[in-house]
Amino acid sequence: MMSESQPNVGNAAFYMVLRRMRMPILLLIGSYAVGIVILIAIPGEHADGERWRMNFIDALYFLTYTAPTIGFGEYPYEFNYAQRFGYMPAIYLPVLAWAYSIVTLIGLIQDPVFRRTVEAGRFRRRVRRLADPFWIVCGCGDTGSMLVRSLTERGWEATVLDIQEQPIAELWTRDLRRFVPGWQADANRTENLRAAGLDHPLCEGVLAVTNDDHTNLQIAITVKLLRPQLRVICRAEHQSSADNMISFGTDYVVNPFESFADRLALAIRKPEMHRIYEWLSGMPNTPLFDPAPPPSGRWLICGYGRFGKAVCRRLDKIEVPYTIIEQAPQRAAAPPEAIEGKGTEAATLREAGIEYAAALLAGTDDDADNLSIVMTARDIAPQIYLAARENQMAHRSLFKAAQMELPVEPSYIIATRMLSLITAPLLPEFLRMARGFDRSWQAQLARRIREVSGGLVPEIWTLETSTEGTPALQELHQEGRTVTLAHVLDHPHHPGQPINAVVLMLVRPEAVVPLPDLQVALDKGDRLLLCGTPEARHQLEWTLYHHNTLRFLVTGEERPDGTIWRWLEQRRQAKPN
Numbered sequence: 001m002m003s004e005s006q007p008n009v010g011n012a013a014f015y016m017v018l019r020r021m022r023m024p025i026l027l028l029i030g031s032y033a034v035g036i037v038i039l040i041a042i043p044g045e046h047a048d049g050e051r052w053r054m055n056f057i058d059a060l061y062f063l064t065y066t067a068p069t070i071g072f073g074e075y076p077y078e079f080n081y082a083q084r085f086g087y088m089p090a091i092y093l094p095v096l097a098w099a100y101s102i103v104t105l106i107g108l109i110q111d112p113v114f115r116r117t118v119e120a121g122r123f124r125r126r127v128r129r130l131a132d133p134f135w136i137v138c139g140c141g142d143t144g145s146m147l148v149r150s151l152t153e154r155g156w157e158a159t160v161l162d163i164q165e166q167p168i169a170e171l172w173t174r175d176l177r178r179f180v181p182g183w184q185a186d187a188n189r190t191e192n193l194r195a196a197g198l199d200h201p202l203c204e205g206v207l208a209v210t211n212d213d214h215t216n217l218q219i220a221i222t223v224k225l226l227r228p229q230l231r232v233i234c235r236a237e238h239q240s241s242a243d244n245m246i247s248f249g250t251d252y253v254v255n256p257f258e259s260f261a262d263r264l265a266l267a268i269r270k271p272e273m274h275r276i277y278e279w280l281s282g283m284p285n286t287p288l289f290d291p292a293p294p295p296s297g298r299w300l301i302c303g304y305g306r307f308g309k310a311v312c313r314r315l316d317k318i319e320v321p322y323t324i325i326e327q328a329p330q331r332a333a334a335p336p337e338a339i340e341g342k343g344t345e346a347a348t349l350r351e352a353g354i355e356y357a358a359a360l361l362a363g364t365d366d367d368a369d370n371l372s373i374v375m376t377a378r379d380i381a382p383q384i385y386l387a388a389r390e391n392q393m394a395h396r397s398l399f400k401a402a403q404m405e406l407p408v409e410p411s412y413i414i415a416t417r418m419l420s421l422i423t424a425p426l427l428p429e430f431l432r433m434a435r436g437f438d439r440s441w442q443a444q445l446a447r448r449i450r451e452v453s454g455g456l457v458p459e460i461w462t463l464e465t466s467t468e469g470t471p472a473l474q475e476l477h478q479e480g481r482t483v484t485l486a487h488v489l490d491h492p493h494h495p496g497q498p499i500n501a502v503v504l505m506l507v508r509p510e511a512v513v514p515l516p517d518l519q520v521a522l523d524k525g526d527r528l529l530l531c532g533t534p535e536a537r538h539q540l541e542w543t544l545y546h547h548n549t550l551r552f553l554v555t556g557e558e559r560p561d562g563t564i565w566r567w568l569e570q571r572r573q574a575k576p577n
Contacts, residue, residue, distance in 0.1 A: 013117045020108045024101035031097040035063050035090035042086040044077055052077065067094030119183065120195065126181040127197045132157045134203060135422070136196045138187035138219050139210035140167035142393040142411035143235065145174070147207055150283065150419050152178040156204075159196045161187045163210075188218045190226070198227060205231030205251075207418055213241035220250045233418050237306055252428075254417045256410035257307045261314040264387075264406075266435075268296050269318055272442035273435055279449055280427060280504075280531060281420045282457040283412070288450065289457075291405055295385050296320055297358025302343035302373050304332040307363045307389060307410075323352045344372040346380055359385035363408070367395045374402050424460040426529040430505045433514050445502075445515065449531060452500040458531040463540070465526045472543070472550040473522060483554055486518040490553045492543050499539045501532030 039059035044052045054062070058076055065072045079087065108114055134157030137144050144160065144167070151158045160182035162168055171182040185192040187210065197203045206223050208216035216234045223232045233252045236242040242253040267274035271293035278289050299315065301308050304326040315322050324338040325348060341348030343362065354360065360377045362370035370388045377384055387406035390399045399407050420427050434442065449458060467474045476483050485506075491497045506516040507527040513520075530540070543549050551557055 013114065013121055016114055016117060017108065020111075020114075021101070021104060024097070024104045027097040028094065028101055031093035032060075032063055032067070035067070035094055036060060038086055038090040039063070042083050044083050045080050046077065063090065063094055066091050068098055069095060116184075120185075123181055123183040124195050126179075127159055127195065127200065130157050130159075130181075130197065130200065130202060132202065134158055134197060134200075136161070136193065136198065136203065136206045138162075138193075138196075138206065138208045138216075139235075140164075140171060140182065141209070141211060143209045143414045144207075145170075145393075146283070146411065146415035147209065147418060148180055149174070149176060150415065151422070152176045152180065154423065156422075157202075159183075161185050161192060161196050163187070186215075188215050190222050193219065193222055194226075198223065198230075203227070203230060205233065205422075208232065208234040209414060209418070210235070213238050217241055217245055217248075220245050221248050224249045233421055235414050252418075252421050254414050255310075256413045257310040259413050259417060260307075260408055260410070261310040264294065264311060265314040265318045265320075267291075267294050267406075268320060270435070270439065270442065272439055272446050275446050276434060276442060276449065277431060279446070279453070279457055280431070280460055281416050283416055283419070284457050284459045285534070286457050288453065288455055292385075294387070294406060295358035298322060298353070298356065300325060300343070300349070300352050300354060300357045300360040300377075302360065302362045302370075303364035303389075304329070304334045304338065305363070305365060307365075308332075308361075311361060311363065323357070325349075325352050342369055342373070344369055344376060346376055349373075349377055349380055354381050354384065357381070357384060359387065361408075362386075362388040364389070365391055367391050367398070371395075371398060371402060374404060420460055424462050424529055426462050426505055426507060426527065427460055429507075429512070430514060430529055433505075433512070437514075448502055452502055452532050452536070454500065454533060456533075459534050459537055460529070460531050461537055463528045463530060463544075465522055465524055465528075465544075467524075470544040472545055472547045474524065475547055476550060476554060477524065481554060482521045483550070484519050484521050485516065487554050488522065488540060488543055488550070489518065490543075492539055492546075492549045492553065495553060499532065499536040501530050501536040501540060503528055503530055505529040 036056065036059040039054045039062060040056065046052060062075050135151060137147055137158050137160045140148070140160050140162040144162070148158050148160060148171070157178060158180050160168065160171060160180055162182070162184060163186050165184050168182045168184045171180060183195065185195070187193060187208070193206070198206070206219060208219040210216055213236050216236060220232050220234050223230055228249065231251045233254065234245050234250050236245060236253050236255050237257060239255070242255055245253045263274060263277060266277065274293070275290065282289060299320060299322040301311060301322050302325045304312070304324050308324065308326075312322060312324065324334050325341055325343040326332050326334045326338050327340070327342050329338045329340055339348060339352045342364070343349060354377060360373070362373035364370055367390060370390070374386050374388050377386060386404040387408060388399060388402070388404050389408040389410070390396065391410070393409070393411055434445070452458065463469075465473055473483055473488070485503055489498050489501060489503070491499050503516055504514065505528070506513045506520065507529070508523070508525070543553065
């Protein structure tokens with residue numbers, strides 16, 4: 001239920017019309033009143049000399065078709081000259097009043113304040129009509145656009161706030177599976193978040209992905225004060241902002257620079273684990289990203305901003321040497337040994353020792369500079385490992401044409417990370433535990449994921465056994481039967497053939513088991529983290545929801561389904577042999 005403290009935008013638009021149109025309406029009423037009095041006051045005369053006068057209905061009808069310049073003729077009888085001269089002002093006054101009213105109405109429609117008020121009312125009505133769980137997406141740039149598309153493809157609803165007009169306008173042109181209400185508004189303001197559905201009972205949470213850390217922080221504070229039970233996932237590019245968000249109870253904070261730096265260090269030291277990270281947190285149904293592992297030799301880091309600093313901190317932890325190239329070393333607080341320059345010049349790269357370097361990372365905040373650095377480095381050292389930061393998704397085709405070993409897309413990193421947190425809240429815990437296993441365990445898991453995914457990034461989801469969500473499982477439990485993971489992962493239409501899914505983790509109150517044995521029996525309240533194809537997910541949901549399907553997979557027994565078939569089966573069994 002929407003908060004009663006919200007302003008009634010529909011009434012606001014109505015009152016704006018009344019205020020702006022008050023004078024034109026009064027002029028119309030006055031002109032019609034004067035015209036009717038004149039029409040009634042002046043008598044007419046028939047051909048035989050008998051006098052007649054219009055009544056109120058005749059006068060109103062006559063003005064109704066003459067004032068808007070429609071025209072019809074003299075009514076109800078032919079007029080004499082006195083009537084014709086007297087009726088002229090009675091006709092022209094309403095005509096002028098109508099012209100003034102129309103001009104005022106057109107001006108009102110074109111008024112930006114009025115149009116915004118109408119759009120706000122329309123947006124609120126669309127949000128109130130949402131009948132499925134939805135997320136509020138604050139910011140509709142590259143990251144927000146990917147999140148909206150991914151959410152709608154997975155059956156979620158979404159509402160969007162963005163302070164810029166263009167992203168909202170482009171939202172209507174995208175081919176989305178569901179209609180997404182969007183509004184140009186500042187997500188900093190509490191009433192705008194409420195308009196987007198913060199108080200709606202079906203709101204699942206808020207994704208704060210604007211390009212301003214302060215705005216994201218304000219969103220997190222607002223949500224946690226007004227709806228503390230909702231999940232809030234925020235983007236933050238400064239560590240101080242991330243710490244502040246966490247202190248206010250933000251569920252997850254995604255820093256694209258720290259995330260990439262962590263992945264880069266993981267790829268250098270544990271390439272199999274990095275591959276698992278990329279596959280499990282990537283955009284589902286896209287080709288599996290399987291790059292060559294980055295080298296552990298000397299790196300050239302071009303750009304020592306927030307991104308460069310995050311990478312250098314991670315390289316220090318894993319003891320990988322690097323050389324910094326920075327255009328303004330003093331302003332960026334770069335180490336004394338940093339090379340001054342952009343890195344777009346061959347002389348600067350040679351001074352940094354590119355001939356002896358193993359890899360180069362172009363990490364400035366300018367895509368043209370990053371592409372220039374990559375091309376210059378490739379000309380000097382064709383064998384060098386290349387990575388570059390892509391700041392805008394619009395330049396993706398250019399970075400793809402550059403054929404780098406490791407493209408860095410902050411928007412993609414944020415979107416995939418948030419999407420995995422939404423669809424599979426258990427995934428971060430599993431990835432943390434998986435880091436502790438040896439390389440052979442990780443390599444085996446990577447092979448298994450590749451086998452079930454069919455060369456595409458798998459879908460990740462969480463399943464909880466409950467009476468409402470898995471009724472077929474609960475029915476067999478009540479009968480005292482044991483149902484194992486192998487049973488539920490069996491193909492419902494091809495028994496003996498497993499579906500294309502992997503149980504990554506089993507969570508119980510007493511234990512958390514990564515890659516559990518398939519002979520483990522399921523209990524009520526178990527939570528499972530799975531990955532696989534969308535078809536496998538649907539097949540598993542079918543198995544756990546339909547009683548006869550799961551019974552057949554567990555016992556091999558087929559029972560008639562439906563009231564009539566059950567009655568016929570009972571009759572057949574009751575007949576003596």
